[in-house]
Amino acid sequence: MFVFDLKRADIFKRVNWSKWPIFQWAKSIKQLFFVLCVIFLLLGLYEFLVTYSTESSNFGFGLIFFTLVVAFWYIEIFWHNLKHSSDVKDILKKGEENMASVLDFETARIASEAIRSARSRRLKNLSAAVYMERAITINPDLAIVFARIMIDLDTIRKSLIEEINRQEKGKFEWSFTDDFQNLFIDALKSATERKNNLIRTSDILGVFVSRDVFRKPLIDASLKPKDVKNLLFWLDNFRKEQEEKKKFWTMKNLLKTGSIAKDWAAGYTVLLDQFSVDVTNAMRKQGFREIFAHRSEVETMEAILARRERNNALIIGESGSSRRSMIQSLANRSAMGECAGDLNYRRVVLLDIPRILASNSNIKESEIILDKIFQEVVFAENIILVIDNLHNYIGDVSAQRLGAAEISGLISSYLDSPGFKLIGITTYDGLHSHIERNSQLLSLFEKVEVVEISEEETIKIIQDRALQLENKYKILIPWQSIRDTVTLSAKYIVNLPFPEKAMGLIDEAAIATAQKRKKVVLPSTLAELITSKTQIPVGEIKEEEKETLLNLESLIHQRIINQEEAVVNIAKAMRRARTEITIRKGPMGAFLFLGPTGVGKTETAKALAEIYFGSENKMIRLDMSEFQAIKDISRIIGSTEENGLLTTPEERSFFRSVAG
Amino acid sequence: MQRDILSFWLVWHFFEAPKEIIQAWKNFLLFNLHYFSIPTLLRTFFSYWHKYSWSYGRGFDLKVWVEVALSNIISRVIGAIVRSILIALGLLSELSIFLAGFIVLLTWLLLPFLFIAGIILGLNLII
Numbered sequence: 001m002f003v004f005d006l007k008r009a010d011i012f013k014r015v016n017w018s019k020w021p022i023f024q025w026a027k028s029i030k031q032l033f034f035v036l037c038v039i040f041l042l043l044g045l046y047e048f049l050v051t052y053s054t055e056s057s058n059f060g061f062g063l064i065f066f067t068l069v070v071a072f073w074y075i076e077i078f079w080h081n082l083k084h085s086s087d088v089k090d091i092l093k094k095g096e097e098n099m100a101s102v103l104d105f106e107t108a109r110i111a112s113e114a115i116r117s118a119r120s121r122r123l124k125n126l127s128a129a130v131y132m133e134r135a136i137t138i139n140p141d142l143a144i145v146f147a148r149i150m151i152d153l154d155t156i157r158k159s160l161i162e163e164i165n166r167q168e169k170g171k172f173e174w175s176f177t178d179d180f181q182n183l184f185i186d187a188l189k190s191a192t193e194r195k196n197n198l199i200r201t202s203d204i205l206g207v208f209v210s211r212d213v214f215r216k217p218l219i220d221a222s223l224k225p226k227d228v229k230n231l232l233f234w235l236d237n238f239r240k241e242q243e244e245k246k247k248f249w250t251m252k253n254l255l256k257t258g259s260i261a262k263d264w265a266a267g268y269t270v271l272l273d274q275f276s277v278d279v280t281n282a283m284r285k286q287g288f289r290e291i292f293a294h295r296s297e298v299e300t301m302e303a304i305l306a307r308r309e310r311n312n313a314l315i316i317g318e319s320g321s322s323r324r325s326m327i328q329s330l331a332n333r334s335a336m337g338e339c340a341g342d343l344n345y346r347r348v349v350l351l352d353i354p355r356i357l358a359s360n361s362n363i364k365e366s367e368i369i370l371d372k373i374f375q376e377v378v379f380a381e382n383i384i385l386v387i388d389n390l391h392n393y394i395g396d397v398s399a400q401r402l403g404a405a406e407i408s409g410l411i412s413s414y415l416d417s418p419g420f421k422l423i424g425i426t427t428y429d430g431l432h433s434h435i436e437r438n439s440q441l442l443s444l445f446e447k448v449e450v451v452e453i454s455e456e457e458t459i460k461i462i463q464d465r466a467l468q469l470e471n472k473y474k475i476l477i478p479w480q481s482i483r484d485t486v487t488l489s490a491k492y493i494v495n496l497p498f499p500e501k502a503m504g505l506i507d508e509a510a511i512a513t514a515q516k517r518k519k520v521v522l523p524s525t526l527a528e529l530i531t532s533k534t535q536i537p538v539g540e541i542k543e544e545e546k547e548t549l550l551n552l553e554s555l556i557h558q559r560i561i562n563q564e565e566a567v568v569n570i571a572k573a574m575r576r577a578r579t580e581i582t583i584r585k586g587p588m589g590a591f592l593f594l595g596p597t598g599v600g601k602t603e604t605a606k607a608l609a610e611i612y613f614g615s616e617n618k619m620i621r622l623d624m625s626e627f628q629a630i631k632d633i634s635r636i637i638g639s640t641e642e643n644g645l646l647t648t649p650e651e652r653s654f655f656r657s658v659a660g
Numbered sequence: 661m662q663r664d665i666l667s668f669w670l671v672w673h674f675f676e677a678p679k680e681i682i683q684a685w686k687n688f689l690l691f692n693l694h695y696f697s698i699p700t701l702l703r704t705f706f707s708y709w710h711k712y713s714w715s716y717g718r719g720f721d722l723k724v725w726v727e728v729a730l731s732n733i734i735s736r737v738i739g740a741i742v743r744s745i746l747i748a749l750g751l752l753s754e755l756s757i758f759l760a761g762f763i764v765l766l767t768w769l770l771l772p773f774l775f776i777a778g779i780i781l782g783l784n785l786i787i
Binding site: 255257262 | 665668669672673676677683684687688690691694695696697700701704707708709710711739742743746771774775778779781782783784785786787
C-alpha cells in the first residue's frame with residue numbers, strides 16, 4: 001500500500017516555512033546590517049575622539065544594528081535547523097505508513113515543487129518524470145553530478161518534458177502514477193540499505209538512472225547505472241564528511257588536535273631521533289588525515305603489537321601495495337587514542353638503517369650505534385619501531401651491498417623483550433630468500449600478509465586522489481576516467497600491484513592534461529597513456545585500426561591462400577578482443593593449427609603478427625621440439641640464472657603473438 | 661505529528677539547541693583534560709623526569725648512596741614541579757571552559773530577551 005500524504009508529514013510544513021521571505025533573505029539582510037553596524041560604530045568612535053562625548057546617537061544605531069545582525073544570524077541558524085532536524089527512527093516502518101514523512105528536506109522540497117508543476121501543467125497524476133524534471137531544474141547538486149559524468153542535462157530535461165507532455169491531462173487529483181510509486185519504494189529500499197534514516201536525492205536519482213530516459217545518454221557516455229549510483233553515493237558521503245569536519249565541537253574533531261605531555265614519563269631517545277623519521281609527528285603535521293587502505297590488516301597488526309609476547313609484526317606484501325600507509329594509519333590511531341589500551345600515545349618511529357651504515361666507516365661502529373638505539377627504545381618504553389625492507393638486514397652477509405648489513409644477531413636479543421615492539425616491512429621475495437632462512441628470528445615475528453587491495457577499494461582511493469589532483473591542477477576528473485583508471489591499470493599494467501599502478505596512471509593523466517592546458521581528464525587521455533606504455537591499442541578504435549580490423553580476413557589472404565576456417569576464426573577473435581565485447585582474462589585468442597608441412601600454419605601466424613601487431617618481430621616463436629626435457633622448462637619461463645624465451649620479452653611488452 | 665512554527669521554534673530553542681550546546685560543552689571539558697593529559701600526569705606524578713635516574717651500583721658506599729639518592733630525588737622533584745605546573749594550567753583552562761560554556765548556555769537561553777533589550781537600549785541612546 002503506497003501512501004504519500006503531504007498533509008501528515010512534518011517535513012512539508014518545514015518546506016513551506018522555509019520558503020518564507022524572512023528566511024530567504026536572512027543572510028543578505030544580516031550582511032547589510034553588519035555593514036551599517038560597522039559604519040555607525042566607526043562614526044561614533046570618530047565623534048568620541050573629536051568631542052569626548054559618549055552621548056552620541058551613533059552608538060545607539062550601532063547597538064541596534066548589532067542586535068539585528070545577531071538576530072538575523074539566529075534566524076539563519078533556525079532556518080538551517082528547519083532543513084536538517086529529523087525525528088525518524090525506523091525508516092522502513094514509517095515509510096510504509098507514509099512515504100512523504102521519510103523524505104529529507106531536499107527531496108521534500110522537490111516533491112512540493114513537482115506537485116505545483118503538475119498542477120500548472122494540468123496533469124491528472126504526479127509522475128516520476130515530473131518529479132525528476134523538477135529535481136534536475138532546482139537542485140544544484142545534481143548539476144555537479146551530471147557534470148562529473150559528462151552528461152548534458154538539457155537533453156535529459158527535454159526527453160523528460162516530452163514524456164510529461166504525453167501524460168493524461170485533467171484536474172490534479174492527488175494520485176500518483178505507478179512509476180512514481182515504484183521510484184519511491186525503490187528509493188526507500190536504497191536508503192534502508194545505506195542505513196540512512198531519510199530518503200535522499202541520491203537514492204532517488206540512483207533508482208531513476210536505470211529508467212528508459214537515461215538509457216541512451218548513459219550509453220553515449222559509456223556508463224552503467226551502477227556507475228552513476230557509485231558516484232552519487234560517493235559525493236553524498238564526501239559532503240557528509242565535509243559537514244562533519246566543520247563541527248569542530250565534536251569529540252572526534254577535538255581529538256585531532258592531539259595532546260601534550262603524554263611522553264613526559266618516557267625516556268629521551270637522542271640517538272634514535274638522529275637516525276629516524278618520526279611518523280607520528282609527520283602525521284600530526286598533516287592534521288591526522290584519514291587513511292583508508294588495509295583497515296583489517298592494521299587491526300591485526302595492533303592486536304599483535306599489544307601482546308606481551310611475540311609482539312613484533314612482520315608486514316609482508318609486494319612493494320606498492322601501500323604497506324607504509326598501514327604504518328601511518330597506526331600512528332594516527334595511536335596518537336588519537338583509538339588503539340587497544342597499551343598502544344595508545346606511543347611514538348611510531350621509522351628507523352633509517354642505511355643512514356647509520358653510511359655515517360660510519362665500518363660495520364662494527366654501526367653495530368654499536370644500532371645497539372645503543374635499541375637500548376634507547378627499550379628504555380623509553382613509548383616507541384613502536386619500524387624497519388623498512390627488513391630483508392636487507394637479515395642473512396646474506398657475504399654479499400657486499402650498499403645499505404645492507406647483517407643485524408639478525410643483534411636484533412633477536414631485543415625482539416624477546418616485551419618493551420620492544422618492532423614492525424618489519426618486507427616483500428614475499430625478501431621473506432623467502434632471507435628472513436625464512438633464519439627460523440629462530442622468524443619465530444619472534446608474527447606475520448601480517450598484505451594482499452593487493454580489490455578494485456572497489458582502489459576506486460575509493462582513486463576518488464580521493466582525484467579530488468586532490470583536481471585542486472592541484474585546476475582540472476575536472478569525471479567519473480568515467482576514475483573508473484577507467486582502475487580497469488585499464490588492472491588489465492594492462494602487470495608488474496605493479498593496486499593501488500600503486502592506478503595512482504601512477506591517474507597522476508600521469510592529470511599532469512598530461514594540465515600540460516596540454518585542457519580542463520577535463522578524458523578517458524581517451526588514459527587510453528593514450530596506456531598505449532604509449534605498452535604499445536597495445538586501447539580506448540576508442542581509430543580509423544586506420546578499424547580498417548585493419550574490418551578487413552583482417554582479406555589482408556591475411558594477401559599472404560595466405562585458402563585456409564578459410566583458420567583465417568575467419570582469427571579475425572573474429574581479434575575483433576572480439578579489441579571491441580571488448582567480452583572481458584576475459586588471459587590471451588586474446590588461442591588457436592591450434594593442425595596440418596601437414598607447407599600448408600601455411602606458420603605463415604598464418606606471421607601474417608597476423610605483421611598485419612595487426614605491426615611486424616613479424618612481434619612474434620615469439622618457440623620450437624617445441626627443443627623443449628622436451630624437464631630441465632628445458634626454465635628456458636621458456638626463465639629462472640634466476642637465465643632469461644626465459646617466452647617470459648622476458650613478454651614482460652617488456654605483452655602485445656604480441658606467440659607461435660609454437 | 662503536526663506542529664506549528666511557534667511550537668517548533670520553542671522546542672528547538674529551549675530544548676534541542678541547549679542539548680547540543682551542553683553536549684559540546686561536555687566535549688570541551690573532557691577534551692581539555694585529555695589535552696593537558698591530566699589523568700596521565702597524576703598517575704605518573706612522582707615519576708622521574710623523562711626517566712633520568714642513576715644506578716646505585718654494587719656494594720654499599722654511604723657517600724655514593726647519598727649522592728645517587730639525592731640525584732634521583734631531584735629528578736622526581738623536577739618531574740613533579742613541571743607536572744604540577746601543567747596540571748595547574750590544565751585546571752585553570754578547565755575552569756575557564758566551564759565558565760565560558762555556562763555563559764554561552766545562559767546567553768543562548770536569554771537570547772530572545774537580549775534582542776529586545778538591545779533594541780530598547782539602542783533606542784534610549786538615540787533619544
